[in-house]
Amino acid sequence: MTDLASRLSRAPRPFDSDMAAEARAACGWADPAVAELIAGTAGCSPFLAGLIGREGDWLEAACADPEAAVAAELAAMKGKDAATLGPQLRRAKRRVALIAALADLGGAWPLEEVTGSLTRLADAALQAGLEALLAPEIARGKLPGMGEDDIESGAGMALFAMGKMGAFELNYSSDIDLICLYDETRYEGTDQHEARSVLVRVTRKLAGLIGDITGEGYVFRTDLRLRPDAAVTPVCLSMGAAEQYYESVGRTWERAAWIKARPCAGDLSAGADFVETLRPFVWRRHLDFHAIRDAHDMRLKIRDHKGLGGALSLPGHDMKLGRGGIREIEFFTQTRQLISGGRDPSLRVRGTVEGLERLAQAGWIEAETAEALTHHYRAHREIEHRVQMIGDQQTHMLPSSEEGFARLAAFMDRDLAELKDELTERLETVHALTEDFFAPGHAAAETPDFGQEVTARWPGYPALRSGRAVEIFDRLRPEILKSLSEAARPEEALAQFDAFLAGLPAGVQLFSLFEANPQLTRLIIDICATAPGLAQYLSRNAGVLDAVIGGGFFEDWPGTDALRADLAARLARQPDHEARLGAARIWAKELHFRIGVHHLRGLIDAARAGTEYAELAEAAVAALVPAVIDEMARRHGPPPGRGLSVLGMGSLGAGRLGSSSDLDLIVIYDAAGVEASDGPRPLAARAWYARFTQSLITALSAPMPDGKLYEVDMRLRPSGRQGPVATALPAFRAYQRDEAWTWEHLALTRARVVAGEPGLGDEIEEFRRALITEKSTGEMVLADLASMRARLAEARPGGAGWETRDGPGRLQDVELFAQSLALRAGSSERAVSAQIAAGREAGLIDEEEAAVLSETADLLRRVQCVARLLTGGEPLPEAPAEGGVRLLLRESGCDSLDDLRRALDAAARRAEEVIDRALAGHRAGEAK
Numbered sequence: 001m002t003d004l005a006s007r008l009s010r011a012p013r014p015f016d017s018d019m020a021a022e023a024r025a026a027c028g029w030a031d032p033a034v035a036e037l038i039a040g041t042a043g044c045s046p047f048l049a050g051l052i053g054r055e056g057d058w059l060e061a062a063c064a065d066p067e068a069a070v071a072a073e074l075a076a077m078k079g080k081d082a083a084t085l086g087p088q089l090r091r092a093k094r095r096v097a098l099i100a101a102l103a104d105l106g107g108a109w110p111l112e113e114v115t116g117s118l119t120r121l122a123d124a125a126l127q128a129g130l131e132a133l134l135a136p137e138i139a140r141g142k143l144p145g146m147g148e149d150d151i152e153s154g155a156g157m158a159l160f161a162m163g164k165m166g167a168f169e170l171n172y173s174s175d176i177d178l179i180c181l182y183d184e185t186r187y188e189g190t191d192q193h194e195a196r197s198v199l200v201r202v203t204r205k206l207a208g209l210i211g212d213i214t215g216e217g218y219v220f221r222t223d224l225r226l227r228p229d230a231a232v233t234p235v236c237l238s239m240g241a242a243e244q245y246y247e248s249v250g251r252t253w254e255r256a257a258w259i260k261a262r263p264c265a266g267d268l269s270a271g272a273d274f275v276e277t278l279r280p281f282v283w284r285r286h287l288d289f290h291a292i293r294d295a296h297d298m299r300l301k302i303r304d305h306k307g308l309g310g311a312l313s314l315p316g317h318d319m320k321l322g323r324g325g326i327r328e329i330e331f332f333t334q335t336r337q338l339i340s341g342g343r344d345p346s347l348r349v350r351g352t353v354e355g356l357e358r359l360a361q362a363g364w365i366e367a368e369t370a371e372a373l374t375h376h377y378r379a380h381r382e383i384e385h386r387v388q389m390i391g392d393q394q395t396h397m398l399p400s401s402e403e404g405f406a407r408l409a410a411f412m413d414r415d416l417a418e419l420k421d422e423l424t425e426r427l428e429t430v431h432a433l434t435e436d437f438f439a440p441g442h443a444a445a446e447t448p449d450f451g452q453e454v455t456a457r458w459p460g461y462p463a464l465r466s467g468r469a470v471e472i473f474d475r476l477r478p479e480i481l482k483s484l485s486e487a488a489r490p491e492e493a494l495a496q497f498d499a500f501l502a503g504l505p506a507g508v509q510l511f512s513l514f515e516a517n518p519q520l521t522r523l524i525i526d527i528c529a530t531a532p533g534l535a536q537y538l539s540r541n542a543g544v545l546d547a548v549i550g551g552g553f554f555e556d557w558p559g560t561d562a563l564r565a566d567l568a569a570r571l572a573r574q575p576d577h578e579a580r581l582g583a584a585r586i587w588a589k590e591l592h593f594r595i596g597v598h599h600l601r602g603l604i605d606a607a608r609a610g611t612e613y614a615e616l617a618e619a620a621v622a623a624l625v626p627a628v629i630d631e632m633a634r635r636h637g638p639p640p641g642r643g644l645s646v647l648g649m650g651s652l653g654a655g656r657l658g659s660s661s662d663l664d665l666i667v668i669y670d671a672a673g674v675e676a677s678d679g680p681r682p683l684a685a686r687a688w689y690a691r692f693t694q695s696l697i698t699a700l701s702a703p704m705p706d707g708k709l710y711e712v713d714m715r716l717r718p719s720g721r722q723g724p725v726a727t728a729l730p731a732f733r734a735y736q737r738d739e740a741w742t743w744e745h746l747a748l749t750r751a752r753v754v755a756g757e758p759g760l761g762d763e764i765e766e767f768r769r770a771l772i773t774e775k776s777t778g779e780m781v782l783a784d785l786a787s788m789r790a791r792l793a794e795a796r797p798g799g800a801g802w803e804t805r806d807g808p809g810r811l812q813d814v815e816l817f818a819q820s821l822a823l824r825a826g827s828s829e830r831a832v833s834a835q836i837a838a839g840r841e842a843g844l845i846d847e848e849e850a851a852v853l854s855e856t857a858d859l860l861r862r863v864q865c866v867a868r869l870l871t872g873g874e875p876l877p878e879a880p881a882e883g884g885v886r887l888l889l890r891e892s893g894c895d896s897l898d899d900l901r902r903a904l905d906a907a908a909r910r911a912e913e914v915i916d917r918a919l920a921g922h923r924a925g926e927a928k
Helices: 017-027 032-044 046-054 056-062 066-075 082-105 111-139 191-211 239-249 252-259 268-277 290-306 326-340 352-361 367-391 402-411 416-438 467-485 490-503 508-516 518-530 532-540 542-549 560-572 577-600 606-636 650-654 685-701 729-738 742-748 758-775 781-795 811-825 832-841 847-871 882-892 897-927
Strands: 157-161 176-182 236-238 262-266 643-649 663-670 726-728 752-756
Touching: 017 032, 017 046, 032 046, 032 082, 032 402, 046 056, 046 082, 046 367, 056 066, 056 082, 066 082, 066 111, 082 111, 082 191, 082 367, 111 157, 111 176, 111 191, 111 262, 111 367, 157 191, 157 268, 176 191, 176 239, 191 236, 236 239, 239 268, 252 326, 262 268, 326 352, 326 367, 326 416, 352 367, 367 402, 367 416, 402 416, 467 490, 467 508, 467 518, 490 518, 490 532, 508 518, 518 532, 518 577, 518 882, 532 577, 532 847, 542 577, 560 577, 560 606, 577 606, 577 847, 577 882, 606 643, 606 650, 606 663, 606 685, 606 752, 606 847, 643 650, 643 685, 643 758, 650 663, 650 752, 663 685, 663 729, 663 758, 685 726, 726 729, 729 742, 729 758, 742 758, 742 781, 742 811, 752 758, 758 811, 781 811, 781 897, 811 832, 811 847, 811 897, 832 847, 847 882, 847 897, 882 897
Parallel strands: 176 236, 663 726
Antiparallel strands: 157 176, 157 262, 643 663, 643 752
């Protein structure tokens, strides 16, 4: 008794002194603190006064250790038959509710312990009731195949606690919302029909056992109406039928309901599996702002049905459903979880307070908002509990009379006027914090008289075929057209937005996203006015917009190691190989879009963008290689021998890609004398690595619902298209030393291990360095380079102006010459600028020539990077969009497009002269 008494912070002031005196006399306790608490509680609550009088002897002992007292009541339920259990459950409810009330009123238990004790009571009551009702059915053979050992697991039946019970948030007068399902795989054939009828009967009896009002009272009112299609389905149905329902016609409110759902009795293992089965239904893969409108509509329907609209008035105000009430905080939290939880698993929690905390931690809401709503939620729940304690009524209504408010104020030990002022302020604050999220104000805007010929086509586009999409888009349309009309070239921007809109397969989710996040609409307009290629990419991959509001979009680039770790962690969470490939595509496309936006907005320049594109590709390959190995190992056993390494060649090896670059890869393996894999279906070592390589190509380039990652080019492997797709290490060494052409040695100067077994990768790199040193003395390097230039000039002569890759002195020409410098200098450098510097240090070119080559390569690379961003890989038009022009000039430092064209041509001529002189000098040396 003294343990609890010592923790009592204060006692309520009695409202009814006679009732208080009777309670004190009935208990006869000497401890002043507890006696005062008992008197105050009884004087304010007729319901609790009755419980105190009835359970006084038990209560005196329970106060010494209230947690142990609750645990003892729950344990006493086990092993009872249904007839004995009914009174036992009701006694337990009285006692647990009483001790929780006193611990709550005395400040000994926080909100979570109070609601948790009531919820644990409900769990234990349902489990005890289910066992008591199933036992005789199994004894009579009514459940085929079930025995005594199946009683505890509910004979395959699982009870799901929904709503407050699911989140351990039950209040004093909560009913309990249940969904009852059974695992049909526990029964065979016609046995399932017999079992279902029995389980339906058990469910109905259980609801009565728990919810019927008897002379002993009741335990919990029970509501079974949250089950699928409750008007026509039985109270207990199979998990298979429930899954089919949710997959086909499940609604947003049902998704929200399953956020808090948990198996609470019966077959907990099957229940947990079913919750996991519903994960894709509840947690959508993309940010789901469409849920905001559904939640808002649901709120309006509840208000209309309950007559709760209008201005705030405290008398009779509903603390749960009314303006600024508990439900608004719960809806706000759950809707934000629905929107973002598919993308962010950390948000998949049941409790309201924990949900707010997680949303703030992940950056989905402001920390101040989470703190304020949490504070108000706790205060609202306290008011709710006090109102319910007064008369054990399932109510959330504030008192309608001054006398009722005076009783409530006394029960809370508060001044009446202060309590009313505080309640008003809290309710209005909650309403203000939540209302704009559900129904953001959209000022009526006049639609500009602009582009009518183009906009007349919009109703026929796929994205605008549903009434809901049209409804949302019509609210967005004025602002979109206004922003487009203010672009530097309005007609051009409108044409690009039109192309973006035409390419969208659907519109409701995306338009809901725009409506909830106006900054995204502005970003789309900016992209359409500047980079048509990026707009086209966006229309094919609209899901990448999730990343813009997902937190961290405009932060610094994380780097290769962090990218690898992030993707590896995401892939590890996926259930199968196909899901891993899909997750990799979503992840990479979001980051690819992020790089483009950063470049477009001037947060990074072309050189940095090229590096980030390369690091993204390297991280994708590095994370997918183990995933493909695991899938191969599952079927054919782990890699035979030492394993494999993947080499990035070309631009990937050099660490600088463009927005539309493909990947040049080589796979090298070392079977180390092992002839075959050891697995379910063994493969010869050569076949294992060949199949791995094909699987890796598929993982990167196969079209899937989320598109493809990269095109893959394997032509730089030994013997090109004729050689095996995976090369054994000894064969690779022999080929490079004895058979490879000069162009293959040039390509090897940019090779870099990007994935695979580290020790093997180190060995390959050591060999690459040694080979370059060995071949540096070759006399045919420049002669072969001259021959290669001649063939390339004939096949792809290139031109002037915007051409950056093909032609004399353009990128391919400069890069090949830089590779020849690295090879002749015996340098292991890979980047163009570093290879040119190595040639200068070796005396192969002078400082002025090195500067010309480096400056030309840098300018051409910058323009190429911008061009690919603007057009998506297509040739740059003679007159780019105005925003594109600004980006080109920003990257090049030129004042006009004409100046830039002249600068490109002049730089290419200077580089061509440097290369021609080097080759001419070589020919002159040969002639002597």
